[in-house]
Amino acid sequence: MTLLAEIWPAIRLTILLALVTTVLLVVFGTPLAWWLARSRSKWVTLVAAFVAVPLVLPPTVLGFYLLIALGPDGPGGMIASWFGGRTLAFSFTGLVIGSVLYSLPFVVQPLRNAFEAVPEELLEVAYTLGASTWQAFRTVAAPLARPGYLTATVLGFAHTVGEFGVVLMIGGNIPGRTKVLSIAIYDYVEQLRWTEAHWIAAGMIAFAFLTVAATFAIDRRTRVRL
Structure with missing residues (x-):
């Protein structure tokens, strides 16, 4: 069996996880980022700090508490029981x-920065022309924030692909179910299969480099337009 055939289930699972996570983060992160950018509530600082916590929190800490929350005795176990299961841990849903929680700041922060850069005058013009908040967002803010969406999507997807600590804690190493590429490298190292680990690691380094380059290119293009 070739290496590609051997790790294909992990590649497919990693891509699927990154796609689902990124879509959910963009959908739910948009209103959160908009609120953080535009609200004058006293809770903005606390919510922003909560969103940014994964940037400094060890992944195993977050994974540990998620393991408890998603386990049989936590809220995740109760939700799983509605569908005939016992736990959301060690499942794709748990991953x-x-x-989503661990990659949240990598999507929300670029979106927040993009929304903060939208001129208030343009929104006020839209309101005076009779546009609702949603219409002003859809026709004015969202198009102007397009570079922020591109950056958020690239970073959210790439960060999910590279996750290790959180997915190991709540997903373990179940082939075809929770074994993603980062776990596959760890698995090969444990088996002293250095060649296979080198190939996967090199591929992920190349992917990381292209991701960072794409992010810089988006930022540079945005600055040139401004």
């Missing part, structure tokens, strides 16, 4: 929940 998605963990990935």
